[in-house]
Amino acid sequence: MTLPPLAVVAGTGFYDLDALEGPTEETVETAWGAARVVRGHWHGLPVVFLTRHGAGHSVPPHLVNYRANIRALADLGVEDVVAVNVTGSIDPDLAPGDLVCLDDFLDLTRQRPLTFFDGSGPEGVVHTDVSAPYDTGLRREILEAAAAVGQPMRDGGVYAAFEGPRFETAAEIRLARLAGGTVAGMTGVPEVTLALEAGLRYAAVSLVVNPATGVGPSDEPITMDEIEVVLARSRAAVLAVLDELVHTRATFATDDADQPEEPA
Numbered sequence: 001m002t003l004p005p006l007a008v009v010a011g012t013g014f015y016d017l018d019a020l021e022g023p024t025e026e027t028v029e030t031a032w033g034a035a036r037v038v039r040g041h042w043h044g045l046p047v048v049f050l051t052r053h054g055a056g057h058s059v060p061p062h063l064v065n066y067r068a069n070i071r072a073l074a075d076l077g078v079e080d081v082v083a084v085n086v087t088g089s090i091d092p093d094l095a096p097g098d099l100v101c102l103d104d105f106l107d108l109t110r111q112r113p114l115t116f117f118d119g120s121g122p123e124g125v126v127h128t129d130v131s132a133p134y135d136t137g138l139r140r141e142i143l144e145a146a147a148a149v150g151q152p153m154r155d156g157g158v159y160a161a162f163e164g165p166r167f168e169t170a171a172e173i174r175l176a177r178l179a180g181g182t183v184a185g186m187t188g189v190p191e192v193t194l195a196l197e198a199g200l201r202y203a204a205v206s207l208v209v210n211p212a213t214g215v216g217p218s219d220e221p222i223t224m225d226e227i228e229v230v231l232a233r234s235r236a237a238v239l240a241v242l243d244e245l246v247h248t249r250a251t252f253a254t255d256d257a258d259q260p261e262e263p264a
């Protein structure tokens with residue numbers, strides 16, 4: 001039995017996935033443009049890794065080709081996507097290094113192509129349900145993996161997606177906080193909604209790398225240096241959770257393969 005590949009989509013600070021066995025780089029052409037992925041195996045399971053800003057972080061968040069990326073994953077047979085986004089904390093109880101398993105989002109972006117459906121295709125006008133944008137089963141797998149490796153992770157949080165590439169003003173962050181935002185980022189939307197449109201299960205782990213503007217103890221500006229320090233410290237924690245998730249899936253896949261076929 002061939003299992004569908006699991007996709008790992010990550011961004012800032014995650015430009016490769018060392019755990020992948022037999023990695024091969026591939027460019028997937030789609031109707032929306034090309035996407036670069038790396039395919040390989042992790043604990044024996046097929047995995048597709050996509051780094052959304054490109055190798056070396058050459059693509060800013062507002063110019064990522066989210067449609068090509070998601071279409072490419074769907075075309076490769078992916079059914080489940082685990083995403084990683086680094087974020088600024090809106091909730092003052094969160095600190096750099098904290099992990100949040102998202103359960104909702106606020107779309108404060110402004111000018112991105114945000115759908116596969118412009119009304120001209122055979123499916124006509126499509127209105128996608130987003131009452132549970134992050135897949136419940138995948139979220140549970142992520143949270144259980146975090147618990148298994150002793151990695152604290154908040155169960156639930158609202159990702160406030162801003163257009164970028166600039167950071168937010170303090171007033172924008174206050175607005176997002178009033179609306180229930182937990183963390184601020186620039187890439188989580190429309191990635192999640194396109195995944196839903198493509199029929200994929202999608203869940204996201206957010207790694208806090210700085211207090212969002214106006215949230216921290218001081219009025220210091222956000223710097224890439226502070227973000228890189230946190231990433232260097234916390235990257236391994238995210239990867240440990242993913243490793244445990246894939247390892248658990250591999251164990252179940254092996255157990256299933258060991259079971260005798262049900263008589264017809």
Ligand SMILES: CSC[C@H]1O[C@H](OP(=O)(O)O)[C@H](O)[C@@H]1O
Pocket residue numbers: 010011012013052053060061084085086087164185186187188227
């Ligand atoms: C380097 S801070 C801003 C940058 O980091 C986040 O990227 P990603 O979500 O891909 O990890 C944020 O959205 C911005 O693109």
Ligand code: HPA
Pocket residue numbers: 086087088089162167168184185186209210211212213222
């Ligand atoms: O403070 C932030 N705002 C938006 N995106 C981010 N990505 C990392 N930190 C931030």
